[in-house]
Amino acid sequence: MQIIILENAQQVASNAAQWVAEVIKQKTNPVLGLATGSTPISLYKLLVEKHQQAQLSFENVTTFNLDEYHNIEAENAQSYRTFMKENLFDHVNIDQEKTYLPTCRSDQNPRVQGLAYEEQIKNAGGVDLQILGIGANGHIGFNEPTSSLASRTRIKTLTKQTLQDNSRLFKKDEYQPTMAMTMGIATILDARYVLLMATGKNKAAAVKQMITGPVTAMCPASALQMHENAIILIDKDAASELTEQEYFQWANQEHQKINQTFGLFI
Numbered sequence: 001m002q003i004i005i006l007e008n009a010q011q012v013a014s015n016a017a018q019w020v021a022e023v024i025k026q027k028t029n030p031v032l033g034l035a036t037g038s039t040p041i042s043l044y045k046l047l048v049e050k051h052q053q054a055q056l057s058f059e060n061v062t063t064f065n066l067d068e069y070h071n072i073e074a075e076n077a078q079s080y081r082t083f084m085k086e087n088l089f090d091h092v093n094i095d096q097e098k099t100y101l102p103t104c105r106s107d108q109n110p111r112v113q114g115l116a117y118e119e120q121i122k123n124a125g126g127v128d129l130q131i132l133g134i135g136a137n138g139h140i141g142f143n144e145p146t147s148s149l150a151s152r153t154r155i156k157t158l159t160k161q162t163l164q165d166n167s168r169l170f171k172k173d174e175y176q177p178t179m180a181m182t183m184g185i186a187t188i189l190d191a192r193y194v195l196l197m198a199t200g201k202n203k204a205a206a207v208k209q210m211i212t213g214p215v216t217a218m219c220p221a222s223a224l225q226m227h228e229n230a231i232i233l234i235d236k237d238a239a240s241e242l243t244e245q246e247y248f249q250w251a252n253q254e255h256q257k258i259n260q261t262f263g264l265f266i
């Protein structure tokens, strides 16, 4: 794991934007794994800005989102398709036919839909860079605690905590889905790079468990310890429970020199 501790949320977003831009520039047909939630919004804003300043083209980019609510219309204001359109897709030159989300209507078999999504990822050449946030309970995507570390795209029932955490995004009488399709933990680990962003004190405990806790299904993000290229971008608040901060800062300076000299991909 490469742990990068930054001053604040804005720096986390701009550092993440540099990683994404680098991958888009270096790959002929870049495949990005995308996340929703409030954390990556400022990253998407910066990517849109880079595009508007003609620094970044999404022409050849394919995207796969981590998750989508079960049985939700794409046009629904709460769908992750709508979120992605509002925050990124509608503002850049991406071919929206090449933007995928793991959808599943109530008349569709979630197992079939999950397998089909895995096939689509494979056919696109696999994910080059997967963007991730983290739930306060350590979830990634919608892989709630106790999710199998070998899981692949499938349907999950959300925990009470996640429903509570996300209820702030729903209006009072708005229907909040309790199930979602999500890439599995093994699906996420297949990405060539994973870039996890976390900011704020309410993520500090999950961040500590992810980085220094045991690899356990009780903290799905801890599975990233098994990934060869996991980059963890956190602000000071999210890092506040880590006792190894000084080492991480120093190691990161050394890594930066190597990345600058040799680039990210062979």
Ligand SMILES: N[C@@H]1[C@@H](O)[C@H](O)[C@@H](COP(=O)(O)O)O[C@@H]1O
Pocket (backbone or CB within 6 Å): 035, 036, 037, 038, 039, 040, 066, 067, 132, 133, 134, 135, 136, 140, 141, 142, 162, 166
């Ligand atoms: N499924 C999403 C996750 O992908 C996200 O990482 C998490 C944290 O969201 P936030 O960034 O809003 O804290 O919440 C949701 O449940």
